Amino acid sequence: MIRDSRDLRKDPRDTRDLRDLRKGPEGAAVVVTGLVKRFGDFAAVDDISLTANKGEIFGFLGPNGAGKSTTIRMLCGLLSPTSGSATVSGIDVATHPEIVRQNIGYMSQKFSLYNDLTVLENLHFFAGMYSVPRSQLPSRISWAVEMAGLNGREKSMAGTLATGWKQRLALGCAVLHRPPVVFLDEPTSGVDPMSRRQFWELIHQMAADGVTVFVTTHYMDEAEYCNRLVLIYRGKIVASGSPLELKEGSMSGELLLVECEKVGQALELLGAAPFIQDAAIFGNALHLVVENAEQAAPGVKTLLAREGIAAGKVERIRPSLEDVFVSLTTPRPGRTP
């Protein structure tokens, strides 16, 4: 599925050569500069800039309402930005939305295929919408059926499929025309863990074929599968980099895991301690951000013992993305998230 510029189908109404429309750095699939979207007074997306490279799995991570879907919709030309610009495969979304649409696949957060059409009918419809050449049609359709694992269900109504299958069918419909860039908006929300894993295997396969996958998620574990990530919070990018870079670089100190009873009470107690920068509950344990884990551990134990809270393991751990995220989005004096 490796693509070069010749594969970008031209909009027949546009007589200029695609190369003339291209701008931005070579090798960049998606370039976003100063993108802003306001709904009234509310800035859903507040001055976002980013670059996703070709063949990369680019993760867009953040809680619900952070502005992920709004951004992705602007990149697909579905929403017009208040200000800023975006290019996809070097083509400006605002000025040539139809050429961009021919070169992307989009999968919206909500299932938006036709429930009253069968699997095959949906595929044929979207193949038509993307004008997949007739000579390629049978092979593309059977490829999509295969990929989505829908063999034997070709004649089922899309509405009757389980969520995991629906999502894979939606992906199949979105990439029938072999787009070089694919936008997936929360593709795995509401999908069981098994199907989630299968879905991510598909994403990796596409990326291996040279497709740029721009994916949003609020699952922290999924973010680990991405080549590069940006964390978005309240419409702003709070951190970016590879998962490893984020984990290493975004935390101001070291991370201490504390297993103890009465985590709520312990959180209150430790959160107030001067040598602890940050504290958060993770399951039935606490994660503490401290300057030096070695030095802080005895102090933590003492504090807990004084209050009669039985403590188990107290040790330094490597931060997960969730830790990074909590650390970056918790407002603290002296730092704005």
Add this chain to the structure above:
Amino acid sequence: MNFDRFLAMAIKEIIQIKRDARSIAIVIAMPVIMMLAFGYGVSFDTKHIPLYLLDQEKSQQSQDFLKHFQASEYFNVVKTVDSYREVVEAIDRGDCQMAVVVPFDFSLKLAAGQPVGIQAIVNGTDSNSANLGMSYGEAVVSSYAQGLQVAWLQRRGQIRVAPPLSLDARTWYNENLESMATIVPGVVAMVMAVVGTFLTSLTIAREWERGTMEQLVSTPVTRMEIMLGKLAPYLVIGLFDTCLCAALGVWWFGVPFRSQLWIFLLSTVLFILVVLSMGYFLSVVGKNQMAASQLALVATFLPAFLLSGFIYPIDQMPAAVQVVTHLVPARYFMFILRNVFLKGTPLSLMWQDVAGLALFAVVLTILATRAFKKRID
């Protein structure tokens, strides 16, 4: 315009129509039901006006006179009563529209050669049937009076008496002056205005409501392709519906069809394009199926009913209203259909109306296409 995309769009619509029992019901049942409802319900022929008779004299001659009312198909003699009070009550209750009262000195005065007044009491709440009742009554009375006069003259020795003047009317196109012949072509236009607009009023709104619009607008399909792809199946359906209505008119209601078929088909295609684009436009604007279909009914039914010449002749309307009727596409179609069914007018004599429809078709398809934005904000 990419033909593959247009085709894919049209095929998808056809599959969806086929699977949706409700839309099939609308396609087949709605025109038939409306045809029958209007065909039977809207009749301008007022016959069998309920009538009460009060004979104050009860003579041979007065009975003979009243038999003429009983014989008339325009009246239905409900009851013969004996008092004025009963007449008043019957009219109050609505048991009769009209009552005829013969005075107690009817035959005496006639014998004496004096003029006699026959009283008719008419319920004026429905002025149309009141007027008709009076003129039918007038006709019955004057024909009886003429008979009397002839008899009187003959008794005086005049052997042959002929009325000096008479209106010798010859009705063209609708020989028996049956209002059905006027109504049915109008009903066909009415039904198609409503059904056509209704059909497409759901298409775009449905995509919004079901969330499929977001995926659709993310593809390179153009709004022209969406519009034409969605309209094409309904154009075929609309054509089928119009032919169904016309067939009902000809074979069920017995209305003649005197024009060439192609004139009928050409103007039908134009009119259907007009109403489908209107429905599509409302669907784009309404954004939900409920609102769009209600808008469709209001925007088409009322103008088509009141301003197209269906029930009120346009040349009887106030001048300002007549101007407004030019904005009602059903007006042109109504005119064309009446000509097509009853007169067999060649196209050369009604090209303005066909051109009017064509103009509306072009303007409305462009308007509907433009109204749709490939955005979700």
